[in-house]
Amino acid sequence: DVKVTQSSRYLVKRTGEKVFLECVQDMDHENMFWYRQDPGLGLRLIYFSYDVKMKEKGDIPEGYSVSREKKERFSLILESASTNQTSMYLCASSATGDRYLRSPLHFGNGTRLTVT
Amino acid sequence: AQSVTQPDIHITVSEGASLELRCNYSYGATPYLFWYVQSPGQGLQLLLKYFSGDTLVQGIKGFEAEFKRSQSSFNLRKPSVHWSDAAEYFCAVGAKGGSYIPTFGRGTSLIVHP
Numbered sequence: 400d401v402k403v404t405q406s407s408r409y410l411v412k413r414t415g416e417k418v419f420l421e422c423v424q425d426m427d428h429e430n431m432f433w434y435r436q437d438p439g440l441g442l443r444l445i446y447f448s449y450d451v452k453m454k455e456k457g458d459i460p461e462g463y464s465v466s467r468e469k470k471e472r473f474s475l476i477l478e479s480a481s482t483n484q485t486s487m488y489l490c491a492s493s494a495t496g497d498r499y500l501r502s503p504l505h506f507g508n509g510t511r512l513t514v515t
Numbered sequence: 516a517q518s519v520t521q522p523d524i525h526i527t528v529s530e531g532a533s534l535e536l537r538c539n540y541s542y543g544a545t546p547y548l549f550w551y552v553q554s555p556g557q558g559l560q561l562l563l564k565y566f567s568g569d570t571l572v573q574g575i576k577g578f579e580a581e582f583k584r585s586q587s588s589f590n591l592r593k594p595s596v597h598w599s600d601a602a603e604y605f606c607a608v609g610a611k612g613g614s615y616i617p618t619f620g621r622g623t624s625l626i627v628h629p
Contacts, residue, residue, distance in 0.1 A: 403558070432616075439524070441605065441621035442559075457616075489558055503549055504617065506558030 402426070405490050405507040412514050418477040420510050422490030429495040431473035432504065433457075433465060436487040445488075448473055449495065480514045487511050517542040517608045521620035528596050529628045536591040536623050538580075538606030547609035548589040549617065550580055554602045562604075565589065576600070601627040 406421040424431065430449050434442040444457030446465040454465050462484060466474045473492075477484055488511075491504040518541045528534055540546055547566050551559040563574025570582040580591045589606060603624050607617040 439621065442619040444616065447616060491559075503561045503564055504559070506551075506560070508556070508558045 403490055403492055403505050403507040405488075405510050407510050408508065410510060410512045412477075412480050412512065414481060414514060416477075416480050416514075418480045418512065418514075420475040420477075420488055420490075420512070422473045422475070422507055423471050424473075424492040424505070425471065426492065426494070426505070427470065428492035428502075428505075429470070430493045430502075431467065432491040432493075433463075433473065433475045434489040434491065435459065436489055436509070442489065445475065477512075480512075482514050485512060485514045517546060517618050519606050519608050519618050519620035521604075521606055521623050523623045524621070525624045525626060527626040527628060530598050531595050534591075534593045534596045534600070534625070536604050536606075536625070538589045538591065538620060539587050540589065540606075540608045541587065542608055547617075548580075548582060549607040549609070550574065550578070550589075550591050551605045551607065551619075552576075552602050553605065553622075559605060562591070596625075596627055598627045598629065601625055 403424045412418050432447040433445045443459050445463050448454045448467045464476045487509050489509045490507040493504045494502040520539045549564045550562040553559045562578050563572050565572050565582045573579050578593050603622045605622045606620040609617040
């Protein structure tokens with residue numbers, strides 16, 4: 400089974416802090432994603448990456464950046480945390496290649512971030 | 516651009532009753548369709564997927580979904596709901612061509628009464 404591991408289940412940070420959310424997958428997937436989940440808004444894509452060092456903005460990239468130095472690891476960075484970034488953050492990965500468009504996403508268990 | 520609508524924010528059913536969760540999509544060609552389930556405090560887990568072929572697809576945990584092109588729908592069904600099915604359910608659509616980024620619906624919260 401694919402395993403996507405997010406380093407923290409719960410985080411509490413102060414306004415203005417730099418925050419790192421880490422995600423690791425163990426199935427050699429090319430694609431990795433960061434979503435934000437808020438009640439009533441569903442999942443919103445922040446950033447995704449289709450290869451090492453490659454990244455593309457999703458629907459709500461403002462206030463976030465990402466890093467993918469190794470294939471298995473995809474980090475989400477909040478440069479200066481604000482209270483409106485309090486949310487559940489979900490990391491996901493998927494395969495590419497011949498089955499490029501057919502691979503479902505595999506999700507981690509999420510990180511609930513509270514910014515005070 | 517593709518889009519997904521889940522018209523019901525909450526659905527309440529009694530344990531043992533049948534279930535149907537609605538999903539409508541908007542996309543110009545045949546889409547790839549998915550249903551995911553999210554139990555409290557967990558990430559999303561794939562229930563089932565439709566790519567082509569038989570329009571009735573079977574998934575895990577006794578769920579099934581039917582693709583109806585004429586109605587642009589992909590409704591999720593279960594004949595008899597168990598209390599452990601209480602969760603958030605998300606429908607998603609993926610497009611052909613270009614990078615694969617699925618679009619998710621806003622989710623339907625299932626409440627199961629004993």
